[in-house]
Amino acid sequence: MIQVKDITKSFGSKENSFQVLKGISLDIKDNDYIVLLGASGSGKSTLLNIISGLEKADSGSIMYDGTDIDKLSETELTKFRKDNVGFIFQQYYLLPNLDVEKNVKMGADLAGNKNYCEMIKAVGLGEKLHKYPHELSGGEQQRVSVARALAKKPKILFLDEPTGALDEATGRQVLDYISKLQEQYHFAVVMVTHNNNIAEMAKTVIKMNSGKIVETYTNEAPKTAYEIGW
Amino acid sequence: MIIGIKDGMKLVGISIMACCAVFVCTLFMNYNMDLVSIEEQMTSPQMMIMYDALVSMGKVVSGVSGGCLLITSGIMLVFYIKNYIDTHKKELGILKALGYSNFKIAKNFWVFAISVLIGTGLGFGGAWLIMSKFYEEQNADKMLPEFEAAFHLELVIGLMLIPTIAFGVLAILYACVQLKQPTIDLLKEKRQYGKSRIKGNGKKSQRTKRAVGADREEKDVPFLKEMQKATIRSRKSLLFFVVFGAFCFSSMMQMSAGMNEIASEMMAMMIFIIGAVLACVTLVLAVTTVVKGNTKSVSMMRVFGYTFEDCKKAVLDGYRPWAYLGFVIGSGYQYGLIKMVVEIVFKDIENVPDYEFDVQIFMIVLIVFVILYEAMMFWYSNRMKKISVKEVMME
Numbered sequence: 283m284i285q286v287k288d289i290t291k292s293f294g295s296k297e298n299s300f301q302v303l304k305g306i307s308l309d310i311k312d313n314d315y316i317v318l319l320g321a322s323g324s325g326k327s328t329l330l331n332i333i334s335g336l337e338k339a340d341s342g343s344i345m346y347d348g349t350d351i352d353k354l355s356e357t358e359l360t361k362f363r364k365d366n367v368g369f370i371f372q373q374y375y376l377l378p379n380l381d382v383e384k385n386v387k388m389g390a391d392l393a394g395n396k397n398y399c400e401m402i403k404a405v406g407l408g409e410k411l412h413k414y415p416h417e418l419s420g421g422e423q424q425r426v427s428v429a430r431a432l433a434k435k436p437k438i439l440f441l442d443e444p445t446g447a448l449d450e451a452t453g454r455q456v457l458d459y460i461s462k463l464q465e466q467y468h469f470a471v472v473m474v475t476h477n478n479n480i481a482e483m484a485k486t487v488i489k490m491n492s493g494k495i496v497e498t499y500t501n502e503a504p505k506t507a508y509e510i511g512w
Numbered sequence: 513m514i515i516g517i518k519d520g521m522k523l524v525g526i527s528i529m530a531c532c533a534v535f536v537c538t539l540f541m542n543y544n545m546d547l548v549s550i551e552e553q554m555t556s557p558q559m560m561i562m563y564d565a566l567v568s569m570g571k572v573v574s575g576v577s578g579g580c581l582l583i584t585s586g587i588m589l590v591f592y593i594k595n596y597i598d599t600h601k602k603e604l605g606i607l608k609a610l611g612y613s614n615f616k617i618a619k620n621f622w623v624f625a626i627s628v629l630i631g632t633g634l635g636f637g638g639a640w641l642i643m644s645k646f647y648e649e650q651n652a653d654k655m656l657p658e659f660e661a662a663f664h665l666e667l668v669i670g671l672m673l674i675p676t677i678a679f680g681v682l683a684i685l686y687a688c689v690q691l692k693q694p695t696i697d698l699l700k701e702k703r704q705y706g707k708s709r710i711k712g713n714g715k716k717s718q719r720t721k722r723a724v725g726a727d728r729e730e731k732d733v734p735f736l737k738e739m740q741k742a743t744i745r746s747r748k749s750l751l752f753f754v755v756f757g758a759f760c761f762s763s764m765m766q767m768s769a770g771m772n773e774i775a776s777e778m779m780a781m782m783i784f785i786i787g788a789v790l791a792c793v794t795l796v797l798a799v800t801t802v803v804k805g806n807t808k809s810v811s812m813m814r815v816f817g818y819t820f821e822d823c824k825k826a827v828l829d830g831y832r833p834w835a836y837l838g839f840v841i842g843s844g845y846q847y848g849l850i851k852m853v854v855e856i857v858f859k860d861i862e863n864v865p866d867y868e869f870d871v872q873i874f875m876i877v878l879i880v881f882v883i884l885y886e887a888m889m890f891w892y893s894n895r896m897k898k899i900s901v902k903e904v905m906m907e
Contacts, residue, residue, distance in 0.1 A: 360817055377812065
């Protein structure tokens with residue numbers, strides 16, 4: 283599905299340049315569940331932004347079904363994100379002046395999905411269709427962002443520390459919804475986290491440190507959100 | 513304290529509005545006061561008719577333009593204060609958490625009245641710069657005795673000091689009301705965007721068939737339309753400014769072009785400049801706030817795969833019908849106002865033609881408005897393109 287080859291990325295001016303990614307290569311297959319694991323500053327979020335087409339790499343290629351997305355124009359990248367990608371962020375980023383239903387409709391309309399209310403029900407918010415984000419708890423807001431991302435029927439879902447702002451019980455609940463929905467809809471998952479326990483849910487774990495992949499391993503029997511430690 | 517003198521001076525919109533209002537009022541009120549003082553010199557019936565017409569005209573122009581601009585300045589001040597509180601919630605929340613009372617914080621908002629003082633001062637000074645020329649134009653036909661402009665202290669008090677004090681008090685009182693929200697809401701930067709329709713703890717209320725039908729219809733409305741409606745609903749004051757900006761442009765441009773038979777060139781030019789400035793200030797203020805307030809929403813739409821054209825549609829296009837509505841209201845207003853002035857103020861004066869609606873001027877002003885408005889929207893949509901998705905995510 284996605285082949286990432288020799289990605290490098292630096293920030294700052296030429297004199298004060300800091301290399302965040304130092305030649306990253308990895309493969310993402312259909313229906314994969316990958317966790318990018320690493321401490322703060324390891325480059326995992328930058329890698330996620332580059333693979334998802336939010337940011338350009340300095341060198342290397344990101345081949346998506348034969349197309350190098352790093353070479354796409356802004357308009358082509360927009361279409362790529364529209365057709366293929368879903369996002370979930372630590373800070374939810376719900377549209378504050380729209381209620382739950384309309385926030386999810388934002389994702390659904392891009393895929394012409396008329397049954398998006400099913401997705402809201404699937405994350406347990408069927409009773410809160412007309413609540414506004416400020417009327418919801420953090421966990422509920424994150425579940426709305428899960429429904430919003432999946433309502434656009436993405437082929438690959440990118441998650442950047444999705445439980446970073448949640449307590450243990452709510453975090454487990456959100457991860458459980460994501461796993462169950464992945465089994466149902468068969469999209470690939472690429473999740474960034476610094477939590478070693480969450481990595482136990484993934485099929486493939488890619489450990490990063492100082493802009494490099496230091497270890498890649500496969501979990502033969504991934505755990506559920508309620509089996510992992512926290 | 514977080515609110516400084518500089519914050520008070522930043523409210524350019526209020527300053528310009530106050531400047532225009534005081535400029536017009538100073539010219540006409542000063543002229544009227546001087547004219548009234550020589551009433552006994554009106555020896556012929558023709559002079560008396562002219563005298564009455566000029567006094568009435570001064571009252572109408574000062575009352576209409578001054579009153580209209582005063583109300584708009586008040587709305588603008590309220591808007592600025594609310595916007596300031598909305599964008600500084602955390603700092604204000606910290607002050608409240610530390611034990612500052614609402615009034616203790618609110619009283620610092622008096623500095624917002626500085627913008628009124630600056631605007632009124634400039635308007636007063638500007639009026640005095642052209643006062644002698646204005647007096648000459650008012651009596652171009654030499655039908656009235658010659659007289660010089662005299663300085664009236666009561667105008668300084670009435671047009672500069674009282675509005676400044678009144679706006680200062682208004683700022684403090686409004687800030688007091690706005691700061692009544694719970695400290696924790698300020699600290700968490702909570703903003704009331706709307707309230708859900710189903711009240712209670714998840715309990716379903718008794719809903720009529722009509723409400724359910726409306727829900728179903730609403731479900732079929734595309735997201736971009738929903739976003740358009742929500743953007744407008746979330747800041748209704750901006751809608752007022754868009755309508756008002758278009759209204760000013762339409763009414764004052766048509767007025768300045770169409771009143772050449774009943775007013776001097778100088779007056780037409782004054783109306784033209786004031787109209788253009790007011791329209792630009794209010795439209796720029798409104799659209800800038802809309803774009804700034806929707807930065808995060810636009811970023812998220814871009815992340816999800818919406819195009820710039822979609823973002824523009826969602827954020828800016830909802831205001832277009834309102835702008836054109838303002839234009840139509842402005843056209844009707846200017847026609848009504850000039851018709852009234854001609855029929856009431858100049859009723860006894862000979863050779864004043866009957867005022868008719870000028871379709872040609874209407875069409876020209878409309879075309880200019882469409883070009884300017886669409887150019888402004890194009891410029892702002894380009895500004896939206898520069899919104900960095902990453903910067904928003906890194907906040």
